[in-house]
Amino acid sequence: MATNFKSLLPVIDISPLVVKCDDSNMAEDADVAKVVRKLDKACRDAGFFYVGLILVGECGTDWSWNIGGSYKEGESDMSNQFFELPYEEKLKIKIRPAAGYRGYQRMGLNLTSGKQDMHEAIDCYKEFNEGKYGNLGKVLEGPNQWPENPQEYKELMEEYIKLCIDLSRNILRGISLALGGSPYEFEGKMMRDDPFWIMRILGYPGVNQENVIGCGAHTDYGLLSLINQDDDKTALQVRDLAGDWTPVIPIPGSFVCNIGDMLKFLSNGVYESTLHRVINNSPRYRVCVGFFYETNFNAVVEPLDIFKEKYPVKGTSQVFKRIVYGEHLVHKLQTTFTNLVEHS
Numbered sequence: 001m002a003t004n005f006k007s008l009l010p011v012i013d014i015s016p017l018v019v020k021c022d023d024s025n026m027a028e029d030a031d032v033a034k035v036v037r038k039l040d041k042a043c044r045d046a047g048f049f050y051v052g053l054i055l056v057g058e059c060g061t062d063w064s065w066n067i068g069g070s071y072k073e074g075e076s077d078m079s080n081q082f083f084e085l086p087y088e089e090k091l092k093i094k095i096r097p098a099a100g101y102r103g104y105q106r107m108g109l110n111l112t113s114g115k116q117d118m119h120e121a122i123d124c125y126k127e128f129n130e131g132k133y134g135n136l137g138k139v140l141e142g143p144n145q146w147p148e149n150p151q152e153y154k155e156l157m158e159e160y161i162k163l164c165i166d167l168s169r170n171i172l173r174g175i176s177l178a179l180g181g182s183p184y185e186f187e188g189k190m191m192r193d194d195p196f197w198i199m200r201i202l203g204y205p206g207v208n209q210e211n212v213i214g215c216g217a218h219t220d221y222g223l224l225s226l227i228n229q230d231d232d233k234t235a236l237q238v239r240d241l242a243g244d245w246t247p248v249i250p251i252p253g254s255f256v257c258n259i260g261d262m263l264k265f266l267s268n269g270v271y272e273s274t275l276h277r278v279i280n281n282s283p284r285y286r287v288c289v290g291f292f293y294e295t296n297f298n299a300v301v302e303p304l305d306i307f308k309e310k311y312p313v314k315g316t317s318q319v320f321k322r323i324v325y326g327e328h329l330v331h332k333l334q335t336t337f338t339n340l341v342e343h344s
């Protein structure tokens with residue numbers, strides 16, 4: 001992987017995790033242990049890091065792609081093609097509450113802390129059977145909406161999602177070890193055997209003025225986010241421990257990975273979900289795909305016993321109430337899309 005990019009965030013080659021993914025004794029492997037130490041430091045510091053994958057592993061998936069690279073070879077062009085379509089064309093897959101908040105959202109529809117974000121997007125969520133999550137889940141019921149053109153877009157993105165799910169699971173095994181648990185604290189029991197996911201294909205207009213907010217400061221909602229950004233524009237910024245905004249300079253062939261709110265809760269606050277925002281100061285259009293790997297939709301999330309024992313709470317500021325992930329998500333949707341309810 002290229003090393004001539006100056007970034008303040010660590011780059012972690014996670015291939016040992018992928019190679020050892022089926023080995024329950026993976027923690028004893030020296031290469032895995034090294035990755036785990038790096039993950040722990042990255043998660044305690046910024047909560048943001050780059051992941052790379054150099055080896056070809058075997059995990060029931062074709063890993064013979066350089067992370068993010070397969071997307072950039074084809075689908076990225078298709079995302080650009082979609083956003084270049086006339087507005088009326090894009091509206092054919094318009095996001096609506098009745099369509100489970102899935103589909104195309106115009107520039108400025110998404111609100112963060114009540115302010116309009118200068119991005120447009122296609123939002124997708126894991127599809128599930130009607131009624132599966134009762135009233136709460138109803139809000140998100142419906143098939144994802146894909147454009148008719150380009151035709152192969154849907155199929156390719158669905159492949160991409162599978163890879164992201166696999167990759168997220170492997171990284172989380174490393175994070176689970178980094179927290180001092182088994183590799184499997186974030187799967188299986190505790191209702192995390194049917195992980196929910198979100199994917200947002202984002203387009204940010206090029207600008208001629210400074211500091212147009214593409215996406216306001218927020219934390220992500222779930223366990224782990226994988227950000228696949230254009231290689232030639234720096235727009236994503238992370239708030240570091242000192243409270244300064246650090247640019248996340250793209251590193252070709254890598255994903256940017258960050259911690260979401262659920263991981264913060266489950267880890268008893270040992271790892272934080274870090275604030276980040278997007279400002280595309282480039283005159284050119286920027287496309288980015290965010291993949292968000294979550295707990296089960298109906299998971300009750302609270303600090304895991306193992307982490308409460310390992311990391312006793314100091315003071316009262318760190319006491320986490322139990323929450324249901326789906327409630328957290330639906331609440332976020334309602335504050336993000338307040339303008340949508342009125343017009344549809």
Ligand SMILES: NC(=[NH2+])NCCC[C@H](N)C(=O)O
Pocket residue numbers: 110111112113198200215218219220221332335336
């Ligand atoms: N699904 C997301 N990660 N959305 C990011 C946008 C931030 C969203 N508007 C919020 O206020 O939380």
Ligand SMILES: O=C(O)CCC(=O)C(=O)O
Pocket residue numbers: 200202215220227229235236276278288290
């Ligand atoms: O565009 C990006 O780089 C990140 C987008 C993001 O933070 C989000 O959608 O949650």
Ligand SMILES: [Fe+2]
Pocket residue numbers: 218219220276
């Ligand atoms: Fe985000």
